[in-house]
Amino acid sequence: MLGMGKVARKIFGSSNDRFIKSLKPRIEAINALEEGLSALSDEELKAKTAEFRARLDDGASLDSLLAEAFAVVREAAKRSLGLRHYDVQLMGGIVLHEGKITEMKTGEGKTLVATLAAYLNALPGKGVHVVTVNDYLAQRDSQWMGKVYEFLGLTVGCIVPNLDEMSRKQAYQADITYATNNELGFDYLRDNMKFHPDAMVQRAPVYAIVDEVDSILVDEARTPLIISGPTEDKSELYVAIDKLIPSLVEEDYEVDEKSNNISLTEEGMEHLEQILQEAGLIEGGMYDFGNVAVVHHVNQALKAHKLFQAEKDYIVKDGQVVIIDEFTGRMMEGRRYSDGLHQALEAKEGVEIKTENQTLASVTFQNYFRLYEKLAGMTGTAATEADEFADIYGLAVVEMPTHVPVARKDEDDEVYRTAAEKYNAIIDVIEDCQKRNQPVLVGTVSIEKSEYLADMLKKRKIKHNVLNAKFHEQEAYIVAQAGRPGAVTIATNMAGRGTDIQLGGNLEMRIEQEVTDIDEGARAKAIETIKAEIERDKEIVKQAGGLCVVGTERHESRRIDNQLRGRSGRQGDPGQSRFFLSMEDDLMRIFGGERMDSLMQKFGLEEGEAIVHPWINRAIEKAQQKVEARNYDIRKNLLKYDDVMNDQRKAIYEQRLEVMSAEDVSDTVEDMRHETIEELVAAHVPARAYPEEWDMKGLGVELQRLFGRDFGAEEWIKEEGIDAVAFEDHLVEATNKFMEDRAQEIGPDIMKQVEKQILLQSIDSHWKEHLAQLDHLRQVIQLRAYGQRDPLNEYKTEAFSMFGDMLSRTRENVVTLMSHIQIHREEPMPELEDPELEALQTSHIDATTGENDAYSGGINPRDPKTWGSVPRNSPCPCGSGEKYKNCHGKIVPKVGRNDPCPCGSGKKYKHCHGTI
Incomplete structure (x- = not known):
């Protein structure tokens, strides 16, 4: 029996269907303009941009220009690219313009859709950012789609790693800028470490279109972007602690596989304390204040040994521990785990231990992208995370219909008792497909499993390509040719690859690979031959059933499974997908595996037999939903903590910008001095106490420390009727006179430069220390829950208090330095230099590429x-x-x-x- 909700949807359609229906009049309005625009010359079409901008200056809104602007972009795309936007692509453009997420299936042309909203929102001249998941896509799309924008008179920029500052700034000044999420985030952080406004490269964030929005705003948002610098070497401590971990027994710790965490038991704490004392690493109790750092490193070493596995979470290559990305299975060269975990892994594997880094600046993608006035996104898989997009980013998800109906057949999952049975069934399917000339794409979740499968295929003498962390050099070519007859491709993840799997093969890629260094006549002939081969192969593959997608197990997230499935059935092509599972898979084992295994035994399932039923699919989907909900709660909770720091970060960055932009900061320095005096007087001269009760000795010591003199403050007590307020006024007057004399002595112009430099350096120095303190606070705050206190509220309270202390220390530091600094007038005042880039490192776990975003060679303009x-x-x-x-x-x-x-x-x- 149908529920009321299902009945209503059957009659009225879903809210998504109704929204799509509401777009049709606007699509008709765009289409009505096509004939008139096609009659314009190229110059007349280009002039439309100037006309639109003039109308905006006269008070027109972007919404009022939408139909005309979209029609103009479509006409420009036809002339410059030979591509015409379909109606569903126009709908996608409207969704992007309205600041929503458009979900479009693979191969539906999301790259072209972005041109519509990007052009319209670039007309005010404030800049549009199109965000991609890797540098290859940023460069490809900026050059490819850039032809449309340039045809219409707009400028296009592209941000890639190692771009010099001048070129980077020019790229941000362009009307439309293509860049990766990492480059945008790191430039934001670097800009807020600069000492001159002119050195900043970014403009105010106005509008961004995020490609593969689920990968960037969900997967990658779990870890912050961090800029860090080196600290002291603790290699010996890591090695000493690593030697102690094998001494721990299973009763000493508990492993929680679901949350991927490990904790010491009470017995474990006692045992560890004894081991550490015997090794001479601690004195007294394990949790004494002086031993906090050692205990922290022990916890990281425990994680390294008991939670992290070689060949799964990392590999050792060329004497280095290289992280393997859990989403893509790729090596993440140059990336390091933070907080001493990477050093613990290096100690475990016996390779060179590199020094830890200190955080100088950090931001999460959630808080970076929420800086934009308007945000939009596009992907093939967003619906499963719709609640998260709505809650965190205020983004609605709109599912777009396909231009041609999807012809892919999604088969029910096959569930086997053991992994061996499952893999044998997979190999049989691959062998059958290859005999019938049907291409196969096999999705695995780790390098280990892809290599295991590859070994099985070798034994059966089945030709195949492997796409994972160890063999991704030929990635684009392997992906592009995965649709050729009988091709077998094993891939660890298929999100954000940027290359479609086209049945019969990819023409552009084959031309690039096969047609080189020949004259024009021979080239044209070779291209025609390749075209004919691809058309023939395409028909062969279609007859065989299209691309067959084989999933070797279910991922924790349905979205990752959907990304794999979505590679088949592109633009109405035939195709099929099927997932093979076993009771030994992590998802099945952790979430209800024993119960299902006993049921399978009761059914008398023979070896090699599988259960196939829609109920199984629904049960697995529910397990995945539980994991997704838990992961979302984790991300949401992390964001609550980061929001606390974000408010502080914004306050600091705004203050830095004010200081950098101001010609004269003497008023700010004076305010800091007065606030410091106010705090000083409050501490030593209580408001309701008699003068003889005032702590004049302590005050004198503090004045001497801050100003290098006590101003004869004890003499003021002898004045008749003196109180705390009058005393403070005296002190303010005396310090003002003192600093005025210093300004004359040093020189007013030099004094202005000194104030600015000291102010910026003090802010940066104390903010860096504050970040380290917040990191440490985050590590221990969860323990407050044992005392029936909410860790988040405790964190907010303490972080606020620490921020106040930081501001107070910053003020004191500025006052002290300004009072004591000595400048010889004949020496030129040194310029305040930005941090040396070569000494800094950038880090973030990229969920789609694993590429190193740190400076790694080339020209550094600094x-x-x-x-x-x-x-x-x-x-x-x-x-x-x-x-x-x-x-x-x-x-x-x-x-x-x-x-x-x-x-x-x-x-x-x-x-x-x-x-x-």
Whole structure:
């Protein structure tokens, strides 16, 4: 019997259906303009951009321009790319413009859809960011779709790693900028570490379209972006602790597989305390204040040994521990676990231990992308995470109909008792498909399992390609040709690959690989031959049933399974998908495996037989929903903690920007001095106490520390009628006079520079310490739950208190430095330099690419030592406008930072031509 909700949906359609229906009049309005626009010349079409901008200046809204702008973009795409937007793509563009997520199946042309909303929202000239999951897609899409924008007179930029600051700033100044989520986030953090407003590269965040929005805003949002610098070496401590872990027995700790966590039992704590004392690593109790750091490292070593497995979570390559991404199975070169965990893994594996890093700046993707005035996204799989998008980002998900109905057949799951039986069944299916010339895409969840499967295929002499962390160099080509007859491709994850699996093969990729270094005539002939082969192969594959997707087990998230499934049945192509499971799979084993296993035994299932039933599918889906809900709760809880830091981060960054932008910060410094005096007086001169009860000795010590003199404050007590308020006024007056005299002594202009430098350096120094303290607080705050206190409320309270203390210390530091600093007027005032980029590291676990986003070579415009590869006749990276050979090319190679500048100025090189 149908429920009331299902009956209503059958009669009226879902809310999604009704929304799609409501878009049809707007689509008709766009289509009605097509004929008129097709009659315009290229120049007349391009002039439409200037016309739209003029109308916006006259008060028109973007919504009022939508139909015309979309029609113009479609016409421009036809002329520049030979592509025409379908009606469903126009609908997707409207959804993006309205600040929602458009869910479109694989192969429906999301890249082209983005041009509609990007063009319309770029018209005000404030900048549009199109966010991609990897650098390859950012470059490809900016060049490919850039033809449409440039045809219409807009500028296009692309942000890639190792881009020099000048080019980076120019790219952000463009009307439409393509960039990865990591580059955008790191540029935001780096901008807020700069010391000059002109050095900042980004503009205010206005509108962003996020491609593969589920990967970026859900998967990657679990870890923050971090910029860090090196700290002291603790290699010996890690090695010493690592040697102790094998001494622990199973009764000493408990492993929670569901939450992937480990904790010591009471017996374990006692045993560990004894081991640490015997090893001389601690004195006294394990949780004494001085032993906190050692206990923390022990916990990380325990995780490294008991939770992390080689070849699954990481591999050892060239003497380094390289993380394997859980989503893609790719090696994440250059990435490191934070908080000492990576060092613990290095100690475990006996490789060189690299020093820890101290966090200098960090932000989560949730809080970075919520900075935008309007946010939109597109993906093939967002519906399962609709609640999260709505709760965290305020984004609604709209499911788009396909241009051509999906012809893929999704078979019921096959469940076997053992993994061996499951893999044998998978190999049989692959062998059968290959004999029939049907291409197969096999999805696995780890390198280990993909290699196990590859070994089985080798034994059966079945030709195949493996796409995982160890063999991803040929990734694009392997993916592009996975639709050829009889092709067998094993892949660890298929999200955000950026290349469609086309039946028969990919023409562009084959031309790139096969047609090289030949004359035009031979090239054209070779291309025609390849086209004919692809058309023939496409028919063969269609007759065989299209691409067959085989899932080797269910992922915790339905979305990842859907991404794999979605690779088949592209644009109405035939296809099929089927998942093979066993009771030994992690999902089945952890969530109700024993019960199902006993049922299968009762049914008398023989070896090699499988259960296939829609009920099984529903049961598995419910298990996945439980895991998804738990993971969402974890992300939501993490965000609540990060929101506390985010409010503080915004306050600090706003203050830095004000200081950087101001010509004169003397008022701010004066306010800081007055607030410091107010706190000083409150602590030593109580408001309702008699003067003889005031702590004048303590006050004198503090004044001496802060200002280098006590101003004769004890004499003021002798004044008749003096009270705390009058005393404070005296002190303010005396310190004002003192600082005015110092300004005259140093020189007013130099004083302004000194104030600005000291203010920025103090803010940065104390903010860095504050971040470290917040990290430590986060690690221990959960223990408050044992005392029946809410850890989040405790964290908010303590973080607020710590922030207040940080601001107080910053004020004191500024006051002290301004009172004591000595400047000799004949010396030129050194410029305040931005942090040296080569000393900093960027880190974030990228859920889709695993590529290293840290600086890893090429030209760094801040460091002339890296300019050796700059062509002699190209513009100098310093921005002077001169040729490199006539500028820094003369002097860079042999000059040290502290050497006299060869230009003859008499200044050190770092304060002259080396200041960039």
